[in-house]
Amino acid sequence: MRTNMTGYARDDVAALLKAVLAFGRRLRSERTSTRVTSSAASMLNTLSVRGPMPTRQLAIEERLQPQSLTRIVKRLEEDGLIRRDRGKEDQRELIIALTKAGTRELDADLLERQRWLEQVVADTLSEGDRALLGDVARLLLKLAFHDTEAKAQETDMPSWVQHAIFWHIYPLGFVGAPKGIDMINDIDHHLDHIIDWLDYAVELGVSALLLGPIFASSTHGYDTIDHYRIDPRLGDEADLDRLVAAANQRGLKIVLDGVFNHVGRGFPKFIEAEDKGPESEAARWFLPIDGDGPNGTAAWKTFEGHEGLIALNHENADVADYVLDVMTHWLDRGVSGWRLDAAYATPTSFWQKILPAVRQSHPEAYVFGEVIHGDYVEFVQETGVDAVTQYELWKAIWSALNENNFFELAWALDRNNRFLEHFAPFTFVGNHDVTRIASQLEDARHLPHALALLLLTGGTPCIYSGDEQGFKGIKEEREGGDDAVRPAFPDNPDGLLDDGLPLYxxxxxxxxxxxxxxxxxxxxxxxxxLENQQMVLKISAKGNRLILAFNLGDDDADLPAGDASSLLLGDGTLNKDSKQSTVHLKAHGWCVLSS
Structure with missing residues (x-):
């Protein structure tokens, strides 16, 4: 590798390397938690960033011998911090995955070290030195991700998505449908209820609707039993046709939620497989496993242990043909794209086969996958989807605002920059699976900060219906624990309370x-x-720029504003200077500046 450095620069680089290594050792040594070792904490962090991975790959990532890896994995599994799953394509392969308890442990570990560092900074560094920390952090992040821009190539995406802002509806909750399909005797034409909200969506300013599951299912919609039939709790095909036509008349696209990783136990092929046994043709649609299922029947692989969600066999050509036909069938009927539910659980090779055929007949179809952990760029490249859900940024936004830790957000935004070199992530601060942002944030004064970050940073933003009104709801880990974040809406917008108008x-x-x-x-x-409680961001592309400024502190703050020229939104006061402008923010204030 050729370099073009002076001797002084080489000395500086050598000093930087020594300093980074020494700082890393010291930071690791300051852990007082006795639950996990430094090696175990490193493994948890790798699984958090990279997602589930085979034991051999994890050993390489952590530079561990097999015996050491086995010992650490065993201890973490005993503590409930990780779990071992069988590989999708090779049942002999063990996949190590982080549990929710592991995520909590990792967050606690990082918070402990952050608090130690905050105290050391306060006790050791002068005010002038502390002012340099943001620049140091920014430069280190730039070095860490230096090669992403040079290697990256932006993928194409449908032209309409370049300007899309989504409004996400969970239809079964939105219309107040019964919890189970067996609770109705006839078709309830409730999709018309959504039509009554389309003008509201247009006034909000969105350009597309993301509909949660609308196909026939037994309970919550994600246990599909017929992908060609509208759930009778919502209506029928004529109702969907009316909804699509009404949306298109208003310039709104509609994207559907496709549950193609698994099906409900009432899926006809599964009923046939149960009846004829694991050696039947129907059984090849699924994945038999050792042991007995409910009532002594054959056992089948399920999705994440949910007995009502039967995993499909994605190696079966009949399954591939079925999914392709379903996707094109509804695209032919006028919808504009698909969200792929639990895409992270489906082999990437499956989508490699399906999506080219989908795009051959519908080149403007938008397809994005639900991916929580793991390598987002690799998933996009291997599957051919247009985008994936940006859970990293979702978590960083509310966590940074709650913990007064803009350094966490800066790290996530740098990661988002890397993703943007390859695709436009599907960004959000709320959806049907998580606690609403108004409940997630500990200080309601920081809601505008979260919204500005969602709507003014790179990606394709999506607003979960009700968040724009300040709806609250806490997701709970129990049966029915999603109900609070999936409520029924009034018959029309006139039924909304006035309390939500300012946020709207x-x-x-x-x-x-x-x-x-x-x-x-x-x-x-x-x-x-960049400081713990203050941040100024430059948002830029193609020669255009905006400046975002945030203050989480209880005191007013004067912050550098670069070449900002005027105030666009928020409560800041811009002080222009020939060299560098500054912006005055009140306690817990924010603003958007032109540049």
Missing amino acids: RLHQDLIGLRRRNPWLVRARSEALH
């Missing part, structure tokens, strides 16, 4: 700014100023 207006303002600056879909974020 703020959404309109931010969405309006987004639509006037369509370049934001590929915009990169750079921290111009």
Whole structure:
């Protein structure tokens, strides 16, 4: 590798390397938690960033001998921090995955070290030295991800998605449908209820609807029993046709939720497989496993241990043909794309086969996958989807605002920059599976901060219906624990309470700014100023720029604002200077500046 450095620069690089190594050792030594060792904490962090992985790959990532890996994995599994799963394609392969308890342990471990570092910084560094920390952090992050821009190639995406802002509806909850399909005797034409909200969506400023599951299922919609039939709790095909036509008349696209990783126990092929046994043709649609199922019947692989969700065999050509036909059938009927539920659980090779055929007949179809952990870029490249859900940024937004830790957000935004070199992530601060943002944030004064980050940073943003009104709801890990985040809506917008109007207006303002600056879909974020409680971001792409400034502190703050020229939104006061402008923010304030 050739370099072009002076001797002084080489000395500086050598000093930097020694300093980083020494700092890393010291930071690891300051852990007081006795539950996990430093090696175990490193493994948890790898699984958090990279997602589930085979034991051999994990050993390589952690640079561990097999005996050491086995010992650490055994201890973490005993503590409930990880789990071992069988490989999808090779049942002999063991996949190590982080559990929710493991995520909590990792967060606690990182918080412990952060608090130690905060105390050391306060006790050791002068005010001038502390002011340099943000620049140091930004430079280290730049070095860590230095090669992503050079290697990256942006993928194509449907032209309409370049300007899309989604409004996400969970239909069964939205219309107040019964919890089970067996609780109705006839078709309930409830999809018309959504039509009554389309003008509201247009006034909000969105350009597309993401509908949760609408196909026949036994309970919550994700246990599909017929992908060609509308759930009778919602209506029939004529109702969907009416909804699509009404949306299109208003310039709104509709994207459907496709549950193709698994099916419900009432799926006809599964009923046939249960009846004829694991050697039947129907059984090849699924994955028999050793042991007995309910009532002594054959046992089948399920999705994440849910007995009501039977995993499909994605190596079966009949399954591939079925999924392809379902996707094209509804695209032919006028929908504009698909969300692939639990895409992370489906072999990437399956989508490699399906999606080219989908795009051959529907080149403008938008397809994105639900992916939580793991390598987002690799998943997009291996499957051919347009995007994946950006759970990293979702978590970083509310966590940073709650913990007064903008360094966490800066790290996530740098990761998002890397993703943007390859695809536009599907971004959100709420959906049907997580606690609502108004409940997630510990300080309601920081809601505008979260919304500005969602709507003015790179990606394709999505607003979960009700969040724009400040709806609250806590996701609980129990049966029915999603109900609070999937409530019934009034018959029409007139039934909304006035309390939500200010937040709705703020959404309109931010969405309006987004639509006037369509370049934001590929915009990169750079921290111009970074402290625990204050952050100034430059959002830029194609020669365009915006400046975002945030204050989480109880005191007013004067922050550098680069070449900002005017205030666009928020409560800041801009002080322009010939060299560098500054912005004055009140306690817990925020603003958007033109540049």
